[in-house]
Amino acid sequence: EPEVTQTPSHQVTQMGQEVILRCVPISNHLYFYWYRQILGQKVEFLVSFYNNEISEKSEIFDDQFSVERPDGSNFTLKIRSTKLEDSAMYFCASRTMRTAKLFFGSGTQLSVL
C-alpha cells in the first residue's frame, strides 16, 4: 500500500535554529496537512494545503511556521526560529480529493534544546 514518507525520523536542534521537516505525500493525493503531537497529548492540526496554497491554519501556526511544496513530490514544514515548546512529534498527512480518509506518515520527532 502506498504510504506517506517523512524525514528525518528524529531531529535535534538548538533553540533559535531553523528546521525543515520533509514529507513525501502519496503521489495522487491533492490535500496535504501537518499535525503535531506534544508528548502525551492529543494530536493537533497545524495547517492544510491545497492547490499550492494554505487552505486553513490553526492558531499554533504563527509567523514562525511556513509550508512549501517546492516540487511535485515534497511537502515541507519550516520553523524559522525554534522554541523549546516546539518540541513534539510532527505528522504529515495527505488525502485524495474524493475521500476524507487521511493517510499519516510515521512522524518526525523534533527535540529543541
Added chain:
Amino acid sequence: AQKVTQAQTEISVVEKEDVTLDCVYETRDTTYYLFWYKQPPSGELVFLIRRNSFDEQNEISGRYSWNFQKSTSSFNFTITASQVVDSAVYFCALSEARQGGSEKLVFGKGTKLTVNP
C-alpha cells in the same frame, strides 16, 4: 466549535476480554465524519475507520466494531477478545464535511489501552 472527548485516559484489560473505548463529540455541522486511529508504541497513526454522519449503521470488522449513536453524539469502539497486539493509544477524531473544505481532523486526547497476557 468542534470537540471530541475521550473520557477514558487509560484502560487495562487481560487478554481475551472485550473492551469498549468511548468517544463523545460536539459539532454544529449537520454533515461530518468520525474516525478512529490507532497509535502503537512505534508512534505512527494507523487509520481504523471513517463514518459519515448520515450513516448510523454499526460496523464490524473482525474483532473491531463501532457503535455510532447520533442521538447521544457518541461513536464508541469495541474490541472483542482483545490481544496483546491491541495495546496502543486510540484516538477518536471528527472532521467537517464540506465541499472544497480542508476537512481538518479534531482529535480527542486518546485512550491508552494496555492488554496484559
